[in-house]
Each structure stands twice: as structure tokens, then as C-alpha cells.
Amino acid sequence: MVHSTTGDMNQRMSKTHPATVPRRLLVGLGFALGGLGCGSGLTDPETLTLFVAPQLVECHGVGLQTCMLVREGPDADWTYFYGGIRGFDFEPGFFYELRVLRHRIKNPPVDGSSFRYVLLRLVSKGSRRCMR
Numbered sequence: 001m002v003h004s005t006t007g008d009m010n011q012r013m014s015k016t017h018p019a020t021v022p023r024r025l026l027v028g029l030g031f032a033l034g035g036l037g038c039g040s041g042l043t044d045p046e047t048l049t050l051f052v053a054p055q056l057v058e059c060h061g062v063g064l065q066t067c068m069l070v071r072e073g074p075d076a077d078w079t080y081f082y083g084g085i086r087g088f089d090f091e092p093g094f095f096y097e098l099r100v101l102r103h104r105i106k107n108p109p110v111d112g113s114s115f116r117y118v119l120l121r122l123v124s125k126g127s128r129r130c131m132r
Contacts, residue, residue, distance in 0.1 A: 045101040047120065050085075052096035053078060054127070083112075087119035097123040 053069035059080045061067075068081040068090060085100055099120040105113070 045103045045118075048072060048100050048102050049123070050081075050096075050098045050100055050117075051076075052081075052090070052098065054093050054095050056090070056092065083115075083117065085117040085119050088122075091125075094125050094127055096125050099123055 050070045050072060051074060055069075056066040057069055057080070059065060059067035059082065061082045065082070069078040070081040071078050085098065088096075088098060088100075090096075101118045101120055103116045103118070105116055
């Protein structure tokens, strides 16, 4: 009586089927290269200056949550900032001026942001409103 499992059959096929090795190599290469930009889902970034208020506020996204208040210029209106900024740790009580990269996400989730933010530089952090 001969017992054969799917694993045994796949092992025998990989030794005998000539297209198996190159196909595996191509699949592995595709995964490796996919993380380098082609499949990242992000567009080229733009550099922005964001001003951050000294306290978090309640806001409504998918549900009730807390948001930062930000604006893109010293005289612009404050807006809710629902997501985070990679590399930035908010500390209440301080006004911040930040230089950030903003990437547009090509296919954002329905309940998520269409942008990803990354901190480039903390320009200033102070307890007073006159920050520039």
C-alpha cells in the first residue's frame, strides 16, 4: 500500500517540473521588489509646514475620538487632524511647528485618511502662541 500526501507530490513536482523553480524565483522577486515603490500605494510626497495647537480635542471620525488641531500656515484656520504623524510624539501644552512629508495614498481605506504624514523636522516647540 502506497501513502502519498500533497506535500510529497509537490516535492516530487518541484524536482521534476522545469517551470517550478523559475516561477518560485519570479514570485519571490516580485514580493521583494514590490516594497520598493511600485506597489507601495503612495504617490510622490510633498513637503508641508504644519502648526499644531497645544491640546487635543474631541472629534468624530468613525466614532468619537481625540484629534490634534493643525493648520498649514500661521494665519490659516485650525482643522481637525484625525491621524498621526510618523515620528512625532504630541505632548500637551506646547505649540509646534513641524516640517512634514505628506504622501497621498492611492487607494485609501473607506474609513481612513487619504494621506500619510512623516515628520521631517521639529522646527519649534513652545508654550506661547507667537511662534514665528
